[in-house]
Amino acid sequence: MAVCVAVIGKDNSPLYIGGIGNDCSTDNELSRQWLVHTALDALEERLATSSSINANSGNSTAHTDLRDLYGYVTNTRIKLVLVTSSTSPSGSNIRDAEVRTALRRLHALYADAICNPFHLPGDQITSVKFDKQVKSLILNNV
Amino acid sequence: MRCDVQRRRGGRAAAAAAAPQAAAAGGGAAPIRAAAGRLTEQQGPPGLQLPHSELEQLWLEVQLPGATMALGTAYRPESKLYLRLIYGKEAQKHIRMATQPSDNTEFPPEITLKPLALIGLSGLDTVNNAIHKAIWDAFSNNRRPDRASVRFKLLNNTFEFPVVKPKRNSYEWYIPKGILKKNWIPKHVSLIPAVIVIFYDMEWNDPQWNEKIIECASRVQSIRAAVEGHATRVAVVVVQSGLSPPPSEYLLGAERAQALSSACEIQSKTLFVLPHNDHLMGYIIKLENAFYDIAQNYYHHETKNIKQHRDHLNKTTHQYLFVRHQFKLGFLNEMKQDLSTAHKHYLHSYNNLLETRQVDTNIHELRTVAGYINYKLCKLLFALNLARDAIAQLKLHIERYKSRIGPTELLFEHYAWMARQYSAFGELFDDAIRAGLPAIQSQHPGFYYQYAAQFTMKRRQAMRSVCCEATQYPPAPDPMEGIVEFYGQRPWRPGRLSADPHDPQKEQAAILALQYNERIFNHSAMIISFLGSAISQFKTFHSPRMRKQLVVEMANEYYYCADYGKALTLLTHMLWDYRREKWWFLASYVLNRALQCAYLSAKIQDYIHLSVEALSKHIQVPNNDRNRIYKNIMSVLQLNIPDPEPDLPVASQTKALDLWQSSIDKEPLTICIDMTNISSFLEVKPKFVQQKYRMDEFIDVEIYARLIHCSLEVKKILLTVSSNTETMEIPITDNGNSTVTLHHGVVYKFLCQFKPNAQDNGSDINLINISFILDLNKQRKIVMNFKIEESKPRGTCVHPELLHLIMSPKSDYNFDCIVPVTTASVMSRECRLSMLIENQAPALQGEWFPTTFTITNDENCSVYDMSITVSLLSSLDNPNPDSVTDMSLVHGKPQSQPLLIKVGDLNNSSKYSNIFYLKTNKIALIAVQIRVSYYINLHDSPKLECVRDFTTKITVIKPFEVEASFSDMNFKPITKCFLDDPFIVMPQIKILSPWSLLIVDTDLETISCCKHCDEEQQSCVSNIEVTEKDVASDAVCIVAKYKPKDPLTRIGLYNIKWRRKCNLDGPCVMSTSALPGLTIDDCPISLHVSYPEVIELQTSVPLKCILTGNTNIPVRLSVTIEGSDAYMCSGYKNTSVTVPPHGTVELCYNIHPLVTGRTTPPRLKATLLGDNSKQGTIKEIFEKNFPQNIFVIPKYNK
Incomplete structure (x- = not known):
């Protein structure tokens, strides 16, 4: 079950962080931001060690006790991070293929969002539509 | 549980970690104490006399693989230090458990240390006998890891061994009172040697052989008597001088050795001879390995004994014994250094423990023992290089025990235990990495330290919820006073197994005592320590962001324990990184916490710094209350105490007020803030209006400013400009008013004009700083510096073309689309001279080619000190023009380049003219630069230098080409000639020059092997006029004199004297071309x-x-x-x-x-x-x- 989705710019600044939490309190937001921010360590490490980045390079994962983090780096070094809770309600583990599909769809959504001529590249994504679509992706897909 | 009086008081006195801990006391410890008492009385050198148990404890703490210290040595305060010095890092590692934050969940040293086979050495008088001392030193010093895993202990005559417990024949009525006895490990590690070695000085040919043999045998007997009941092995080492006996006595040696072993009733293989000579160390190592073998044998025997008990046990009453016996087997195998068998037994023990029935009264004992066994398991798995299994074991262990919470009043104990499991595992993992285990970013000890910190936080949370009422330690009798024989048992009810508390009142008091101890425990210090370990691990394993998060958590802990200065230092460092990566939410969190710390520690510099940043649009402040922060800044400017930040701990507020009272009107009175490094509420962009400025122009700089919030009265704005020669500060005014008031939402534009310095001609000028100074005439001022650094790439490039579509207020666009320009170049004033260049290009190769240039002064006034420099410019096809081209102002005489002409003054609209000549042998395009520089007096800037470069290009071509053909005397073409056979050379001059030429004369200079046939040479083509495309043919008769060694490459040089036709009276040009050679053959x-x-x-x-x-x-x-x-x-x-x-x-x-x-x-x-x-x-x-x-x-x- 995905709980949080983040889009990180090539300079590692957050472009979008969205999640479904029951409460929107500061504490929840804070822990979500810490989680995504620290996930960058693992992504950066992978990027530094792999010499060339293939098209939409693969996933990298980091596991903590409660959360699994999946990362996806586009050709333009935009990083997409998907956080899933490892204790899914059905009890079954999330399959890699599902995560991959979800990340691909997220990439497509991101591409649509930045095609908006009113969006300044490098700025945070404030589009309501994007937010809605991402949340539905989180809820429906994984 | 090892909680006694001394311990608790230590805890109250802020847990002095270095204090030696009182070791287990109990039935088994009595004989040790008695024996030690005697020892110290007899031979203890003057020093601090400690009870033997403490000494033993200390000894265990510093025990290393093979490290030894004679029991009975008096304790001195420096002993511990001394040991650290000797064993360096090794000892540090082993002592660390004692320096880690201590609470009652720490593992006792006997659990954490590696068990070594114990070997007692007897009969060595290390004080009086130098040889014995040398032997002892060889055994005990320099214990490197490659030596056998044994520990030597020096026994003296009075040493007493623990009393053997009576052998139990039946377990039928026996009910164990606990799981693991505290004294069992120390007893085996340091009191019951596996082998006792008796050293005895004796030569085989000793004259008093008979007496000696009897004495030796009696020593063996007395040792045997002392260890009565233990299976300890006995070995004898005969210490002899290293002199080899005469061959006649070889047999004697064998015989007497036989006699000695039978007299001492030992096997011949446990009798050793130690010659003390140069090779002592070699013998010692051999002996050591032999002793080690015997020791292994002993421990094997011991394990067999324990295994025998198994048949008598039953699962209903003896579940504890299943655990205990397997643990003992594991431990003995560990002493035997059989690690995989040890692991097997520990695992059995662990599994048996899992099957034990758990009730509230034994939960503490169960999990304490489970923790110890798990520790042993993980340690062995790491030693066996099975790191993955170790991690899996820990995970399983945590999974099994995390829900075994126990009584809720003591919930904190559960979390403390969890934290300790993680931190101990982290240490094991760390040690394994030091020993060479590779670790990766996603699996390293840092995570376990982090968990330890997290569980300690949970522990504090639990303490806050359950210990509110424990405000006082329960009155006497102290429930914590009591001797505990088993690991993890409670001192107020030792050995009780029944599930119901036998004395509810006592139980209540004990819980109160535990809660009270927990309440006064410094959780923050422990969390900080765990976080510190985790931080260094995350740093090692390339996780800078994780490290940052932990540092912030650490700062939070400092905040909770009111160490605001430290917290502030950590937070301000971390703020930098979050700001740089634009994680504004996290930056806001860090900044708000830092602001609280700055307020509470009344650090004015930091407070203003953080407050100014808090006004930025990126930072979210509590309740979105920027006005309050703005007011606080103004208060500090007016030397008033600012309002406190929201949500401050009440206890610290009064202290903070005092601090503010004393520091508000003191230094620092001027607070400088580097605004480019922080996210600012005031944005500034400077811009040179032009990229280049002439010396006679004003340089104008536009400064745009925008305020995000409130309105701001700025006392002064200063622009700092630097050039090669100077740095100047230029005040910026708003219509002549130096005080400027800025309002939010408006884009301000200030124009600043200044004259360039005459010496900066040709260099760049840079904007380096803009300062906004806030000052309310109250001594204190705030200087906001916007530094402009060239080297630093600007964070965001401005693309005005992208901004058109962005929906933002018009005023924002006006500001956002401005691209800062911070560098401009200063050039000399525009020159108003014109130049006319006349020549008859193209120039011909070899001639002195004249060019006339005429300069006209088009300035409004006369110029003076005019000088002209004529130089050649290099180009790609002509890289060094001055080496192939001569220049001169006089025809025919080369002069040094560049040519300098001092002209002097030139009046308004008058002309100056001159000629320069150039001569080149290279066919190329020659670029000539004529630089004219002069001074002019203008009304506002006298003596202004002006420079202008004029460039002209001159093509150089060949005037003609010379080809040659050869023919015999009959004018038939030939390709070779014979010696003394005349032939004719016919040079043909093909004219290429567009200008008509006059060939004045020609002649052929033959090479030495040829000569002219005619006495008098007359050129056929002298004094003829030629034009382009004409061909002038000459003919010269020559004859070969001799045959040269090498084939001829040329027959000679053909010199042509010529000049331009239009220039009849001018000097001639001499051109020379080489004529090709031909074969010369000889004939008989x-x-x-x-x-x-x-x-x-x-x-x-x-x-x-x-x-x-x-x-x-x-x-x-x-x-x-x-x-x-x-x-x-x-x-x-x-x-x-x-x-x-x-x-x-x-x-x-x-x-x-x-x-x-x-x-x-x-x-x-x-x-x-x-x-x-x-x-x-x-x-x-x-x-x-x-x-x-x-x-x-x-x-x-x-």
Whole structure:
């Protein structure tokens, strides 16, 4: 079950962080931001060690006790991070293929969002539509 | 649980970690204490006398693989230090458990240390006997890891061994009171040796052999008596001088050794001889390994004993014993260094423990023991290089025990235990990495320290919820006072197994005591310590962001324990990184916490710094209350105490107020803030209006400012500009008013103008800083510096073209689309001179080519000190023009380059003219630069220098091309010539110059092997005029004198003297070209044929042929005349002639023409007799010299 989705710019600044939490309190937001921010360590490490980045390079994962983090780096070094809770309600583990599909769809959504001529590249994504679509992706897909 | 009085008081006094801990006391410890008491009385040197148990404890703490210390040595405060010094890092590692934050969940040292086989050495007098001392030192010092895993202990005569417990025959009525006895491990690790080695000085040929053997045997007997009941092995080492005995005594040695072993009742393989000579260390290592073997044997025997008990046990009453026995087996195998078997037994023990029934009264004991066994398991798995299994074991362990919470009043104990599991595992993991285990970013000890910190936080949370009422330690009797025999048991009810508390009141008091202890425990210190360990691990394993998060958590802990200064330092460092990566939410969180710390510690510099940043649009402040922060800044400016930040701990507020009272009107009075490094509420962009400025122009800088919040009264704005020569501060005014008030939402534009410095001509000027100074005339001022650094790439590039579509207020666009320009160059004033260049290009190669230039002063006034520099510019095809081209102001005399002309003054609209010449041998395009510099007096800037470069390009071409052809004397083309055979060189001059030329004269300079045939040489082409595409042909007759060694590359140099036709009176130019060479061949003879050119018909004429020998030997030839139809001929038809060396032979024929016209005369043919290598040449020379045809004219009959 995905709980949080983040889009990180090539300079590692957050472009979008969205999640479904029951409460929107500061504490929840804070822990979500810490989680995504620290996930960058693992992504950066992978990027530094792999010499060339293939098209939409693969996933990298980091596991903590409660959360699994999946990362996806586009050709333009935009990083997409998907956080899933490892204790899914059905009890079954999330399959890699599902995560991959979800990340691909997220990439497509991101591409649509930045095609908006009113969006300044490098700025945070404030589009309501994007937010809605991402949340539905989180809820429906994984 | 190892909680006694001393311990609790230590905890109250802020847990002095270094205090030696009182070790287990109990039934088994009594004999140790008694024995130690005697020891210290007898031989303890003066020093601090400690109870033996403490000494033992200390000893255990510093025990290393093989490290040894004689029991009974008096404790001195420096002992611990001393040991650390000796064993360095090794000891640090082992002592660390004691320096880690301590609470009652720490593992006792006997659990954490690696068990080593214990070997007792007896009979060594290390104080009085130097040899014994050397032996002891060899055993005990320099214990490197490659030596056997044993520990030596020096026993003296009075040493007493623990009393053996009576052997139990039946377990039927036995109910164990606990799981693991505290004294069992120390007993085996340091009190019951596996082997006792008796050292005895004796030579095989000792005169008093009989007495000696008896004494030795009695020593063995007394040791045997002392260890009565233990299976300890006994070995004897006979210490002998290293002198080898005479051969006659070899047998004696064997015999006496036999006798000694039977007298001592030992096996012959446990009798050793130690010669103390140069090779002592080698013998010692051999002995050590032998002892180690015996020790292993002993421990094997011990394990067998324990295994025997198993049959008597039953699962209902003896579940504890299943755990205990397996643990003992594991431990003994560990001492035996059989790690995999040890692991097997520990695992059995662990699994047996899991099957034990858990109730509230034994939960603490169960999990304490489970923790110990798990620790042992993980440690062994790491030692066996099975790191993955170790991690899996820990995970499983946590999974199994995390829900075994126990009574809720003591919930904190559960979390403390969890934290300890993680931190101990982290240490094991860390040690394994130090020993060479590779770790990765996603699996390293840092995570476990982090969990330990997290569980300690949970522990504090639990403490807050359950310990609120424990405000006082329960009155006497102290429930914590009591002796505990088993690990993890409670001192107020030792050995009780029943599930129901037997004394509810006592239980209540004990819980209160535990809660009270927990309440006063410094959780923050522990969390900080765990976080510190985790941070260094995350740093090692390339996780900078994780590290940052932990540092922030650490700062939070400092905040909770009111160490605001430390917290502030950490937070301000971390703020930097979050700001740089634009994680504004996290930056806001860090900044708000830092602001609280700055307020509470009344650090004015930091407080203002953080407050100013808090006004930025990126930072979220609590309740979105920027006005409050703005007011606080203004208060500090007015030397008033600011309002407190929200949500401060009440306890610290009064102290903070005091701090503010004392520091508000003191230094720092001027607070400088580097605004470019923080996210600012005031944005500034400077811009040079132009990229380049002339010296006589004003430099204008536009400064745009925008305020995000409130309105701001700025006392002064200063712009700092730097150039090569100076740095100046220029005040910026708003319509002449230095105080400027800014309002939010408006884009302000200030214009600043200044004159460039005359010395900065040609250099760049940079904007380096803009300062906004806030000052309310109250001594304190805030300087906001916007530094502009060239080297620093600007964070965001501005793309105004992208901003058009962004929906933002118009004023924002006006500001956002401005691209800062911070560098401009200053150039000299524009020059108003014009130049006219006249020449007859293209120039011809080799000539001095004149160019006339004329400068006209178009300025409004006269100029002075004008100077002109003429230089050549290099280009790609002509990289070093000055080396191939001469320049001069005078025709024909090269001058040094560049040419300098001092002109002096030049009046308004007057002209100056001059000529320069250049001469080059290179065919290229020559670029000539004429730089004119002068000074001019203008009304506002006197003596202003102006410079202008004029460039002209001159093409250089060849005036002509010279080709040459060769022909024989009959003008037939030849490709080779013969020695002494004249031939003609015909140079052809092809004119390329577009200008008409006059060829004045030519001559051929032959090389040394040739010479001119004519005495007087007269050029065929002298004094002729030629124009483009003409070809002038010359002819010179030369002859080869001798044959040069190398083939000829050129026949000579052809010099042409010429000049332009239009320039008749000018000096001539001499051009020289090399003419190509031809082959020179030699011939044994030379041939001269004389014959008339024209003959009358029917008239006999002689045909004379002169053969001259060229060689030092005679040449023999066979000569045949080849007749012709057109002639009659008389003479030898076929003859042979001999040409003498350097002599001549003359052959005469008469020929008589029969027909008119061009006729072919008879020819001679010669064949070389003898050596005919030169036959071809002979043939060729005859062919060449005989006429092809002779013209015969008819005869007129008169």
